[in-house]
Amino acid sequence: xxxxxxxxxxxxFFLTTALGLDAARGQADDAAALTSAPATQASVPPARIDxxxxxxxxxxWRDRETAQHELVAIGxxxxxxxxxxxxxxxxxxxxxxxxxxxxAAIHAQNLDGPTLLSMHYHDVGAPQVLDAIAEQAHVRFNxxxxxxxxxxxxxxxxxxxxxxxxxxQVCTQLGVCPMPEGGGQSLRLQPMPQNWLTxxxxxxxxxxxxxxxxxxxxxxxxxxxMRGTDExxxxxxxxxxxxxxxxxxxxxxxxxEAVDDAxxxxxxxxxxxxxxxxxxxxxxxxxxxxxxxPLQYPAADAxxxxxxxxxxVKVAVGQNVERFQIDDPLGAMKVSHALPGRGIEVQITxxxxxxxxxxxxxxxGNLPQEQWMAMTxxxxxxxxxxxxxxxxxxxxxxxxxxxxxxxFTGQFTRNLMRVNGGRPQKTGQPVRLVWDVPTKVKxxxxxxxxxxxxxx
Numbered sequence: 001x002x003x004x005x006x007x008x009x010x011x012x013f014f015l016t017t018a019l020g021l022d023a024a025r026g027q028a029d030d031a032a033a034l035t036s037a038p039a040t041q042a043s044v045p046p047a048r049i050d051x052x053x054x055x056x057x058x059x060x061w062r063d064r065e066t067a068q069h070e071l072v073a074i075g076x077x078x079x080x081x082x083x084x085x086x087x088x089x090x091x092x093x094x095x096x097x098x099x100x101x102x103x104a105a106i107h108a109q110n111l112d113g114p115t116l117l118s119m120h121y122h123d124v125g126a127p128q129v130l131d132a133i134a135e136q137a138h139v140r141f142n143x144x145x146x147x148x149x150x151x152x153x154x155x156x157x158x159x160x161x162x163x164x165x166x167x168x169q170v171c172t173q174l175g176v177c178p179m180p181e182g183g184g185q186s187l188r189l190q191p192m193p194q195n196w197l198t199x200x201x202x203x204x205x206x207x208x209x210x211x212x213x214x215x216x217x218x219x220x221x222x223x224x225x226m227r228g229t230d231e232x233x234x235x236x237x238x239x240x241x242x243x244x245x246x247x248x249x250x251x252x253x254x255x256x257e258a259v260d261d262a263x264x265x266x267x268x269x270x271x272x273x274x275x276x277x278x279x280x281x282x283x284x285x286x287x288x289x290x291x292x293x294p295l296q297y298p299a300a301d302a303x304x305x306x307x308x309x310x311x312x313v314k315v316a317v318g319q320n321v322e323r324f325q326i327d328d329p330l331g332a333m334k335v336s337h338a339l340p341g342r343g344i345e346v347q348i349t350x351x352x353x354x355x356x357x358x359x360x361x362x363x364x365g366n367l368p369q370e371q372w373m374a375m376t377x378x379x380x381x382x383x384x385x386x387x388x389x390x391x392x393x394x395x396x397x398x399x400x401x402x403x404x405x406x407x408f409t410g411q412f413t414r415n416l417m418r419v420n421g422g423r424p425q426k427t428g429q430p431v432r433l434v435w436d437v438p439t440k441v442k443x444x445x446x447x448x449x450x451x452x453x454x455x456x
Contacts, residue, residue: 395410
């Protein structure tokens with residue numbers, strides 16, 4: 001059904017369905033600590049995979065176990081051979097069982113494990129290298145606003161290196177910083193004088209990169225007489241996930257050890273009437289989380305460096321993603337896809353040929369708490385797309401809510417520029433509204449460790 005539009009047009013969509021998901025399906029029973037287990041590795045000889053499949057049938061238990069672990073380490077390239085083995089009636093039951101277990105482990109790693117990249121490019125055009133990374137890591141790079149000349153060459157050597165280590169090589173040579181956008185599902189490569197990946201101390205932990213962007217110490221005198229003098233000392237930490245990882249919720253950093261090179265403990269202590277200083281957040285879970293981590297400055301004889309700093313960041317990762325989509329959002333009067341157990345009301349208003357307003361109301365119903373938090377924390381991923389799949393630019397979201405209802409409004413414009421034959425063009429009119437919603441949450445722990453950070 002089409003609506004006649006002048007300068008303003010609105011279409012209202014409402015969806016309320018009964019809860020069709022088992023509550024336990026959306027909750028992880030226990031948190032998992034991240035390791036360096038691989039998720040994707042390219043350029044593995046097929047003969048090596050075949051040899052490992054045969055080794056699953058070895059007479060020695062240790063050889064069978066080793067083969068299974070190595071097949072998991074190879075990742076996606078081993079899936080076809082593992083699938084054939086698991087489904088083969090001619091194979092021993094234990095071999096089929098090990099093949100199925102390896103497949104399950106690979107799929108789990110593809111969701112929340114590090115992507116390992118293999119490539120060797122020497123003085124090759126940067127766009128070609130970025131295309132290769134995009135294919136292996138399932139990421140989109142936005143170079144429309146800051147185009148990279150095809151003649152710009154770079155060198156990348158990687159044999160199973162984590163995604164963020166490869167990106168450090170690329171960004172160092174191009175002089176750019178990877179800025180998450182589009183709900184964190186793409187990276188805009190932007191020239192920046194301050195770069196959290198190539199300049200700041202950082203650690204790659206699974207699919208995450210944790211950077212210390214600032215060590216600060218300052219004193220505030222409250223002239224109202226309420227607090228007196230307030231001293232603050234601590235770190236600013238930035239946590240970024242690979243674009244493939246859908247972060248639903250992130251905690252602050254729980255510091256378990258902090259000492260300077262003079263042997264003083266830097267762990268924060270409770271202050272009379274105020275308790276232990278808390279965490280402060282900037283940014284959001286979708287596009288890089290900045291966390292202010294409070295520490296305690298030594299009373300005397302402070303060292304020159306923070307010798308050791310250890311802690312944990314708790315992350316809830318969304319899984320089992322389902323797509324909520326409205327085709328012809330300015331004219332259609334019904335949704336094209338229903339999400340079980342979720343009440344969603346969307347109103348789209350055309351303000352002009354280039355500007356659109358999207359108002360959304362989410363109703364919890366009887367969703368489990370973790371699913372509700374994952375849904376609301378990723379609500380700002382809602383996007384308007386043109387016929388070519390290009391997304392409108394989001395100029396910010398406002399609103400909020402409490403209890404079992406969440407209301408917010410977003411502004412979209414067609415001023416996203418893309419380079420086509422050297423001429424900048426606007427995106428087209430929106431033909432669909434899309435929103436990828438996680439229906440399951442997995443809780444994981446990101447261990448953080450740094451050494452020899454400067455003391456202010």
